[in-house]
Amino acid sequence: MRSDVNPPFMGLIVQKFGGTSVADADRIHRAARRAIAAKEKGNQVVVVVSAMGDTTDHLIELARQVCSHGGCDKSPPKREMDQLLATGEQVTIALMAMAIHAQGHEAISFHGGQIGLMTDAAFTKARVQSINHHRILKELEEGKICIVAGFQGVTPEGDFTTLGRGGSNATLVALGAVLKADVCENYTDVDGIFTADPRICKNARKIDRISYDEMLELAGLGASVLQTRAVEFAKKYDVPIHVRHSQHEGEGTWIVAETPNMEHIVVSGAALKKDLTRVTVKNVPDRPGIAAKIFGDIAAANIVVDDIIQNVMDDNTANISFTVEHGDLDDIRPVVDRIVRELGSSARAIYHGDLAKVSVVGVGMRVHTGVAQRMFKALADAKVNIQNITTSEIKISCIIDKENGPKALQIVHDAFELGNTK
Numbered sequence: 001m002r003s004d005v006n007p008p009f010m011g012l013i014v015q016k017f018g019g020t021s022v023a024d025a026d027r028i029h030r031a032a033r034r035a036i037a038a039k040e041k042g043n044q045v046v047v048v049v050s051a052m053g054d055t056t057d058h059l060i061e062l063a064r065q066v067c068s069h070g071g072c073d074k075s076p077p078k079r080e081m082d083q084l085l086a087t088g089e090q091v092t093i094a095l096m097a098m099a100i101h102a103q104g105h106e107a108i109s110f111h112g113g114q115i116g117l118m119t120d121a122a123f124t125k126a127r128v129q130s131i132n133h134h135r136i137l138k139e140l141e142e143g144k145i146c147i148v149a150g151f152q153g154v155t156p157e158g159d160f161t162t163l164g165r166g167g168s169n170a171t172l173v174a175l176g177a178v179l180k181a182d183v184c185e186n187y188t189d190v191d192g193i194f195t196a197d198p199r200i201c202k203n204a205r206k207i208d209r210i211s212y213d214e215m216l217e218l219a220g221l222g223a224s225v226l227q228t229r230a231v232e233f234a235k236k237y238d239v240p241i242h243v244r245h246s247q248h249e250g251e252g253t254w255i256v257a258e259t260p261n262m263e264h265i266v267v268s269g270a271a272l273k274k275d276l277t278r279v280t281v282k283n284v285p286d287r288p289g290i291a292a293k294i295f296g297d298i299a300a301a302n303i304v305v306d307d308i309i310q311n312v313m314d315d316n317t318a319n320i321s322f323t324v325e326h327g328d329l330d331d332i333r334p335v336v337d338r339i340v341r342e343l344g345s346s347a348r349a350i351y352h353g354d355l356a357k358v359s360v361v362g363v364g365m366r367v368h369t370g371v372a373q374r375m376f377k378a379l380a381d382a383k384v385n386i387q388n389i390t391t392s393e394i395k396i397s398c399i400i401d402k403e404n405g406p407k408a409l410q411i412v413h414d415a416f417e418l419g420n421t422k
Helices: 025-040 054-066 078-102 132-140 169-179 212-220 228-237 260-264 291-299 325-345 369-379 402-415
Strands: 010-017 043-049 107-110 128-130 147-148 152-154 160-162 181-190 208-213 242-244 255-256 269-285 306-312 317-325 348-361 388-391 395-402
Touching: 010 025, 010 255, 010 388, 025 043, 025 147, 043 078, 043 132, 043 169, 043 255, 078 147, 078 152, 078 160, 107 212, 107 291, 128 169, 147 152, 152 255, 169 181, 169 228, 208 212, 208 260, 208 348, 208 402, 212 228, 212 255, 212 348, 228 242, 228 269, 255 291, 269 291, 269 325, 291 317, 291 325, 317 325, 325 348, 348 369, 348 402, 369 388, 369 402, 395 402
Parallel strands: 010 043, 010 181, 043 147, 107 147, 181 242, 208 255
Antiparallel strands: 152 160, 242 255, 269 317, 269 348, 306 317, 348 395, 388 395
16 A cells, blocks of 8 residues: 555545446556546545446346246346345445555445445335445545445345436435535546437537536436436535546536526527336316325335326316336336226226437526427427427427437427537
8 A cells, every 4th residue: 555645635526437437347447547546636535336337237137037937027026126236336346446456545445335325215216315424534534535336225224225227326426415525526438418419419519517407407308427316416415516538538517506607508408218108097087186196106106207287078087197217117007007996997097108208408498588489390390290298497398209209309409509519
């Protein structure tokens, strides 16, 4: 280990490296050098890591194979899935600590339970409740780089939980908040946040700065770089996030509090959410409390719904429709089927898949008019049919056929000239 005296403390940085950034031994060593470089500048450093490469996907596939053995295709128990998936990050934390040691610096690794990252018991979609940061602070004060497993926590009973897809970002910002970090650096395989998915829109442009509210909307609408809960943490505790490329230097995208200058940009980005299913519950009694009952039961199953529409019929019934992500379909079917049975013989459920949602987001919408008309006209000119529309103060979303999704994203991206250099 190095024997020189640590330089004066300058700040606290929490870094996060995604799966592609730690996919093999060479990349783990490159990530380790990033952490060491920050430490040598006088910072205290905490590193959050994901499972290596496609490890999580391989574990999910292995679970599927085991549960479909002998032709009996059953969904894996969610508690056991979390027990399984939590192992991926535990491999990476140990290897990252070893890489830092090999480069002459001290490091210590922690899984979620070792730092008291407590969650609720919503297996596969758990929410962070609290973090006991005292052990991390103690190790930082002794000059060590702390390596923390992302994506996971534990219940009060000690069961492992996972935080959903992209959950390592939630770990990153939750640690940044509780440790009062100066910045959370999210290292990934892209240069930052783009005006649209660059794999679909070839003229997508990197955004230098974006507000928490804009990023929160984009994350919820399909932009996969950050999980919505991570942005919620960042906004609540005013923690700046710097999204950067793990393989080279250079500024990425800063996610920060809104400034007046941001309102000059009418639309900051466009997003596409693929693989949606619309659920319609028909012949629902049109009386107070029914909607609360339906969505209360769905919420109790930890299923997120969107794009809710209610149509009242002439016979004192209503049709209630909402969308869910395709991955939640197996979970929501039994809930909705039970609701239909309880509503009576006339009620029934219809599932319409192969949908997508294209959206534009920008804080400038608050002070500029004509945004919706511009978006609708661009889609109409391209013969893309809009099935549903939802809006907020800084967002407009359209439900469309899935097959039109990539084309629609490019259309609205170009309609607002998002590819132009500002």
